[in-house]
Amino acid sequence: MTEPEISQQTVLSRREGAVCILTLNRPDQRNSITPALTRELRAAVKAFEADDSLRVAVLHGAGRVFCAGMDLKAVSDPASHEVIFGEGRFAGFVDLPRRKPVIAAVHGAAMGGGLEVMLACDMAVAERGTRFALPEPKVGLVAAAGGIIRLAARLPAAKARELVLTGRLFEAEEAERLGLVSRVTEPGGALAEALRIAAEIAGNAPLSVTASLQLLRAAEAAAEAAQWPENEAVLRGLLASDDAREGSLAFAEKREPRWSGR
Template structure:
């Protein structure tokens, strides 16, 4: 897989041996997800999957954060439908079929859709100062891109409900304690540590890794199909509500939202 060239895409790709490094590349927008990033990430992951010389991918963010979620200025755009529910669902990634492992290398923050992207990866390495959370209720939305259902599947029910319903952020220490992180590094070390993990995996037999991934994903998907159906039923009702319009508008205008409950 060759590196992409100018004009600079929303997702950069490069390779180191059998490892593909994917970089979300909207740093001035905190790598928030829009249509360009969605299409570029989907295409990059498909290219990684199709290249038999690549065994593992590492996904990172350019700039100060991993990913701040969906670009809220893009919510009302008709093209947002592709970002949310197109092939691969959110960001073209969170439900995109894959045979190979992807490791998230998180620095700064993985919030809202950014955390959902991290949770869709197979493993995650994060720096000690990284922050996580699903703050969608604070802007009149809901974490329907896999965040709620994956936290519900991986955490004790009481803790999953607390994090989902309060929308509070939490640090890497708590994320590791909850089992959401594979490794925690000092600041500045996430990519290097993710690469060490990726190279350790890539040194193994490719067919063994893909067979193991298939078994792991089969176990996960046994329950995911119904959860995605529930998500698709709830989300359209919410997105057409007055509150779903008010929340992002208040965020952009830097004011407190005025909820109507409609």
């Protein structure tokens, strides 16, 4: 039996048996990431990790999309540094230590930081029609919440460079071909399919799942740990640039940016 919500904030958490369902809950803002959501998602994931009766988590978004990333209008706000550089890095999640599996159930769109949140999960299920992109170069930024690190590790070099440097949109079927999502469902089916997979995992021996996941993550974790410092340095430098400010301003004013290269 599904238990009632234990949060009514920007991240909702409930359980179905041994499965924890985490919901990004800013539907009117396309579940864009804020400092409050960052704090709540970090806390919710830590609570899931600490509860031995919970084996698997499913992360999804309320409303029409999974997550549109960070609200660019807030990039210049000093509080945004908690979103980007705080514990767990972006959204309090993309580099947060975890022992248990998290499955993303993706619908509508996973853009910028939203795609990076998905890539930080252990697997993803997406609905047909879902759109993905790392559009940061179009707004004077860089996909430094793990997006470039993880695409470079998981995709052929030419394909990773195409997606990162163009910032183009791609859909669920291409994401599946590239191995970025494990399954594609019909519209409306991602959450149910993710819960089905989660229940199957939760039925296995918990120590075996944890040990298997530790081994699966070992190689990529070592490579990522070596890359995060340079990733952070590049991001800090870019955030201080004129182009980053111009990109955010142009986005807020709904106009084409005027790049200076500075």
